[in-house]
Each structure stands twice: as C-alpha cells, then as structure tokens.
Amino acid sequence: MGDSKSSPESPKGNPDQNPNQIAPDNIEKSLDSIIREFNDSVSVGKKHKFWETQPVGQYKDLGNSSLSEGPIEVPTPLSEVKQEPYNLPSQYEWTTCDMGSEETCSEVYNLLKNNYVEDDENMFRFNYSKEFLRWALHPPGYYKSWHIGVRAKASKKLVAFITGVPARIRVRNEVVKMAEVNFLCVHKKLRSKRLAPVLIKEVTRRVHLENAWQAAYTAGVVLPTPITTCQYWHRSLNPKKLIDVGFSRLGARMTMSRTIKLYKLPDSTASPGFRKMELHDVPAVTRLLRDYLAQFAVAPDFDENDVEHWLLPTENVIDSYVVESPNSHDITDFCSFYTLPSSILGNQNYSTLKAAYSYYNVSTKTPLLQLMNDALIVAKQKDYDVFNALDVMHNESFLKELKFGPGDGQLHYYLYNYRLRDALKPSELGLVLL
Numbered sequence: 001m002g003d004s005k006s007s008p009e010s011p012k013g014n015p016d017q018n019p020n021q022i023a024p025d026n027i028e029k030s031l032d033s034i035i036r037e038f039n040d041s042v043s044v045g046k047k048h049k050f051w052e053t054q055p056v057g058q059y060k061d062l063g064n065s066s067l068s069e070g071p072i073e074v075p076t077p078l079s080e081v082k083q084e085p086y087n088l089p090s091q092y093e094w095t096t097c098d099m100g101s102e103e104t105c106s107e108v109y110n111l112l113k114n115n116y117v118e119d120d121e122n123m124f125r126f127n128y129s130k131e132f133l134r135w136a137l138h139p140p141g142y143y144k145s146w147h148i149g150v151r152a153k154a155s156k157k158l159v160a161f162i163t164g165v166p167a168r169i170r171v172r173n174e175v176v177k178m179a180e181v182n183f184l185c186v187h188k189k190l191r192s193k194r195l196a197p198v199l200i201k202e203v204t205r206r207v208h209l210e211n212a213w214q215a216a217y218t219a220g221v222v223l224p225t226p227i228t229t230c231q232y233w234h235r236s237l238n239p240k241k242l243i244d245v246g247f248s249r250l251g252a253r254m255t256m257s258r259t260i261k262l263y264k265l266p267d268s269t270a271s272p273g274f275r276k277m278e279l280h281d282v283p284a285v286t287r288l289l290r291d292y293l294a295q296f297a298v299a300p301d302f303d304e305n306d307v308e309h310w311l312l313p314t315e316n317v318i319d320s321y322v323v324e325s326p327n328s329h330d331i332t333d334f335c336s337f338y339t340l341p342s343s344i345l346g347n348q349n350y351s352t353l354k355a356a357y358s359y360y361n362v363s364t365k366t367p368l369l370q371l372m373n374d375a376l377i378v379a380k381q382k383d384y385d386v387f388n389a390l391d392v393m394h395n396e397s398f399l400k401e402l403k404f405g406p407g408d409g410q411l412h413y414y415l416y417n418y419r420l421r422d423a424l425k426p427s428e429l430g431l432v433l434l
C-alpha cells in the first residue's frame, strides 16, 4: 500500500502547486505539464524494486484482458499473518500514535508541517491542521494500530509516519473492506534509505491483522499501476494574494484590477434554501449521496454513520451545505469542501495559503453549476484564497465555466491487491481521498 497523496514532483498533486495557467484565457499546456507527462510515460518503463514485489497491477500486465478483475491474492489465514513488526534500522523503533493525545497529535502535526508534500518548486507545503488530522484518522471503526510512527530510539523524535483508516469501497458491484492509506512521510534527513517500503509493509501487515486485504491510496508519483489519473483545477478567490505569493501569474494582457474583477463573486448565494448541513440532515444526505455515487465504477459505500463523520460540518475541517426546498422541505442538493492550508515557504508577506478542496457534491434539483457557484461564494465569505477540485465525478461540467484553471499537478489513484481490467476515466471515479 502506498500513501494517499502525490509526490514532491506533483505533490499529491500538491494542488498548491503553482498552476501556471490559472487564467481561463490561457489554458494551453504549460511546458511543465508537457515535461511531467513525458516523465510519467517514461516511468512506465521504470523498475520498481519494491512495487514489483507487491500484489498491485503490474505494468507487464497492462492490456492483458485475460486477467480477471478482483483480488490479486487471496487472504491468508489470520494465524499466518506475520505477528511481529518488520525490522527497522537499529537506531529506530515503531510507535503507535494515539491521535487523541494532544502531545502525540502535535508531534505528527509538526512532522508533516515540516516534511510533507511540497510543490515542484518548493514554494508551498501542505499544512494539515491538528483538528483535520484527528478527523481524518478517527472515522467510525478506526484502528489505533493503523496510525503508525517511527521514532529515533535515542531522542524519541518522531521521524516517519503512515496511516490507514477503514472504509467500505465499492468496485463495480462488489463492496470491499479496504484501508485508505495516507500521510506517508519520512523526515527530509532520512530520505532515499528505503524506509518508505518498510512503512508500507508494516501498515499492510496491521491491515491484514484486522482481516482487510485491499487498500486505496493516491500519489503524485507514478507507481504500478494507476486505476486513474486525475488533474487538479484551481479557482482563484483571492487573485491578488495568489499572484503575490507566486501561486498563479497574471494572465497575458491582464492587469491586476481586471483579474480581480474577473474572479469577483456575488455577496450572497443564489439557491433558495441553501444552508449549512445539520445533524438532522444526515439521513437525507446519506440517501442523496448513495443514489449519486451508485453510478461510478469506484466509490465509497457510505452509511449514516460515515456521513455523520465525513460530512457533518466541523469548523476549519469540513464544510457542507444542503439545499432544502422552501416548499416541500426536502433536501434536494448537497455540496461540501474540506480545509487544507499550505505553508507558503519563504515569502515576506504571507505564511499561509487557505485552500478549500471540493469533496462530495450532489445535485438533483439545483443545477450543479449554480450549486458549485454557491460553494465558491461561501468559501470566499470564509476567506479562502483558492478553491480546488479534481476532475472526478461530474466536476468537469462546471470547472471551465466557473473559471477554474487547470493545475500542473496530477494525482494518481491506486488500489492494493485489486485488479481492474482497464484504467478508468476520472469521471468514472466517485472517490475523494484527503
């Protein structure tokens, strides 16, 4: 299992990767993205000493239609799962991270704040908040044993991390108990020492011990073998700051004041009955979401407990809105975004980029375009600088029209121990990992 993000090259497709072409009138391919596509295509010939030993789709099997879809290896009896942790280099030891402990959560927060995903040019680094980490790692049925750290034995300093959380993920007609693996991080000083494969094997072992045999993860790097490759799109909410910090550039023949005007949004939302989601909306939102996600080849199988956890608003973590019909009081539409700031590295004037990330959105009565425009309006009111979205689900239908510009980072999705015959289009994917 890998982790759920991308690489420093296209950091988890660090969406806060400067999207060279954020101006909608300038969406030709950037040189960067051409180089990246070239590198990605070359990497399909590359050796993967570790990943070639794992039950994942292998490059050599690409296009082999005689292979069936489904698990690559059958589960082994639990008694045959290795009972002791994998060996670490002698100066290091395993630790299970109790994210409920303020002290441990702060250590994880600081490790990630200083060592997690950066954009290609090292201008931005993801800065997941502590509240976000607790939310992301404590869904219904979570296992503390899947929150794994490595410490230096002498100093007890936390130097590496990887996590899994349980999820039911439907692949076509099959609902599979999986781990969503995320937050793989090795301290900058310990890179390229093959520590990542040990972390991945250890989380896999602990996932097996809970009788789960599959995982889902994302990365900005190309590994064997993506089930789909998505692109991040960015909608400027605070164009002046984005330009000042080098996230975006002034488009050709554009002035700052024309750019500000271009991205200006109305002061209030347009959909009658648009309001923040509340606890009593959970059953209606669950129904909406289940009906909607049924059409995608790969999507989470959410029940009411999952919806309460993943979608009920939590300040500075997850925002969700419903449209309640003013007449029938039915919940007809739903949209959501999560909060993931990035540190701005080495800028005199700004230290943080406040980014909203589109999560799950369902429209049945309100046109999706209007619903998402309302999401942009509330995000602007809450002082986000940028609103990011992947080209998954039906997102393509609103991206260009709502003035999102394509970023230069790609995000590859992977399944561990589950083969799909062919890669999916991003629009066939109904899964957003954090």
Ligand SMILES: CC(C)(COP(=O)(O)OP(=O)(O)OC[C@H]1O[C@@H](n2cnc3c(N)ncnc32)[C@H](O)[C@@H]1OP(=O)(O)O)[C@@H](O)C(=O)NCCC(=O)NCCS
Pocket: 001, 002, 003, 004, 005, 006, 007, 008, 011, 012, 047, 048, 049, 050, 051, 052, 115, 116, 117, 118, 183, 184, 185, 186, 187, 190, 191, 192, 193, 194, 195, 196, 197, 218, 219, 220, 221, 223
């Ligand atoms: C990702 C990271 C943990 C890899 O560690 P590293 O020290 O660079 O690499 P190591 O020498 O330990 O291991 C290399 C192996 O890990 C694999 N690997 C690297 N990044 C990976 C990822 N994101 N997911 C899964 N495997 C990954 C490599 O492909 C290689 O295996 P291979 O030979 O089969 O191709 C480290 O670079 C890091 O912390 N980066 C910043 C945070 C980050 O990008 N996290 C991943 C988000 S998706």
